[in-house]
Amino acid sequence: MVDIDPPSGPSASEEETPTRRTRVVVIGAGFGGIGTAVRLKQSGIDDFVVLERAAEPGGTWQVNTYPGAQCDIPSILYSFSFAPNPNWTRLYPLQPEIYDYLRDCVHRFGLTGHFHCNQDVTEASWDEHAQIWRVHTSETVWEAQFLVAATGPFSAPATPDLPGLESFRGQMFHTAAWNHDHDLRGERIAVVGTGASAVQIIPRLQPLADTLTVFQRTPTWILPHPDQPMTGWPSTLFERVPLVQRLARKGLDLLQEALVPGFVYKPSLLEGLAALGRAHLRRQVRDRELRAKLLPHYAFGCKRPTFSNTYYPALASSNVEVVTDGIVEVQERGVLTADGTLREVDTIVMGTGFRMGDNPSFDIIRGKDGRSLAQTWNGSAEAFLGTTISGFPNFFMILGPNSVVYTSQVVTIEAQVEYIVSCILQMDQRGIGSIDVRAEVQREFVRATDRRLTTSVWNAGGCSSYYLVDGGRNYTFYPGFNRSFRARTKRADLAHYSHVEPVSPTALATARETVRSR
Incomplete structure (x- = not known):
C-alpha cells in the first residue's frame, strides 16, 4: 500500500471546508x-499535490x-x-505488473507525500480576478496557480442505455x-461488446461458463499475439547492460512509427496487416458461418485492432x-434481440468501453467565463497540441484532444509533461502570472489537424x-x-498565449474573502 498524507485542517463535517494553497494541482x-x-519535482517545482479518487495511485491499471x-x-x-x-516478466505486461510498476515509481521518486488519495474532485473553477484555480474535494478546497487534468480517457466506464436494463x-x-x-x-453468461477488454475476458469466461453468449455489434480485427516471457536472459541482460533496454525501446518505437504512413496518409499500406488478420481468422475458425460473422468489413485500423491467440478458439x-442481431431490450431473466429470440442469462458482463x-x-x-469544458466543447473536443484550451488559463490536459500518437500513450504523456514544465519555467523566468492559448492559435491547430x-x-x-x-x-x-x-x-512558445501579470497578495486575499462570503 502507498502511504498517503491525510489532508490537514478541519474535517469535511465542519461548517467551513478548509482551504489549502499549493502551486500545482x-x-x-x-x-x-x-x-x-x-517531472515537476525534477524541475525544482516541489509545491504540488496529486488528487486521486481511488485508494491508491495506478489509474486505469488500479481499476481494471x-x-x-x-x-x-x-x-x-x-x-x-x-x-x-x-x-x-512478459513482453506485453499484465495488469498486476503495471500496477506494481506505477506504485514503485511513486516510491522511487519520493512522491508519496504529494499524493492525496480517496479525494474525489467535485469542482475545479478558474477565478479570473484572483488568477487562481479553486479545486474542491469533499474535504478541502485547494487554491493553485496551475491545474493539470490527468484523468485519462479510460476513467469512466460506458454502459449502453438498453431498454429494461434496470429490470x-x-x-x-x-x-x-x-x-x-x-x-x-x-x-449462463452474456458479454455485451467485442472491443479490446472483451477480447481479453472472453477466453477466460468460456471455460467457466455453462453457456456464453457474445453480443457483437461490429467485429474487431485480431492479429496473432506476439507475447512471450521476458524472464531469464532478457531480464538479466537488461539489468546488467541498461543500454540494451534503451536500444530495444528505441527499436520498438521505430516499429510503431513505421505504421504511421498507413494509418495517417495511405491506408492501403495496411493491407498486409489485414491479410494477416484474415489468415489468422481462417486458421483458428473452421466454421464458415461463424467466420463470416467475425470478419470485419471495414479497413484494418479504422477501429482499434488488437492481439489474441485465444479469442477465436473461445468463440468457436x-x-x-456469437449473436449479431441487435439487442432490443433486457428483460428480468435475459436479453431479447431483433430476431425475436430471448436468451436467458444469469450474468451480464459489459465490455462496452469508456465515456471518451x-x-x-x-x-x-x-x-474564466464560468463555462465547463463540456459546455465549451459542446460534443466536439478541441485543444492546442492536445494540451491547452482557450478560455482555460493555466490549465493543462494530459491526453487531451488530438494528442494521441500511434505508439505507447506514455510517449505522448512524457511529451506533454515536458511542454507543461516548459510553460511553468518560462513563466517564472519572465514574471508571468497566467497564460491562455489564443483562440486563433487553437483554431489553426484544429483546422490543420482536421485537414491532415x-x-x-x-x-x-x-x-x-x-x-x-x-x-x-x-x-x-x-x-x-x-x-x-x-x-x-x-519547448513551449509563449507567443501562442495571452499573458497576465501575477496577482498581488492583497488582491488575492480580497478574492478569497469574496468567495467565502458568497
Missing part, C-alpha cells in the same frame, strides 16, 4: 499524474482488474523512459468494475454463441469508432509521427 494518479509529478487484463503495447515501451524496468434480476457489471466476489462457474467452442467524448470530468472543470486526418484510416476506413464525435470529426489522434509531436512540445 494534478487530478489523477495514473501514468499522466505520476509522470507529471516526477478483470481476469486477463493486459496491455497491448510492449512493456519496454509502455513505461517511463526515465524509469526503465529490467524485470518485466434484469441477475448480476451485471462492467469489465472496469469487475465483481470478484461473484462466482461465474457454471453460469461448443458452449459459445463525454467524460464526467469535463462537467466539473470551469474556465481527412484521408486517415480512422476517418476514411468505413467504420464508426470512439475516435470520432457524432459529426465525424476525429478528436483523438495527432496527424503524424510521434517525433513531430515531441518536437512541437519540447
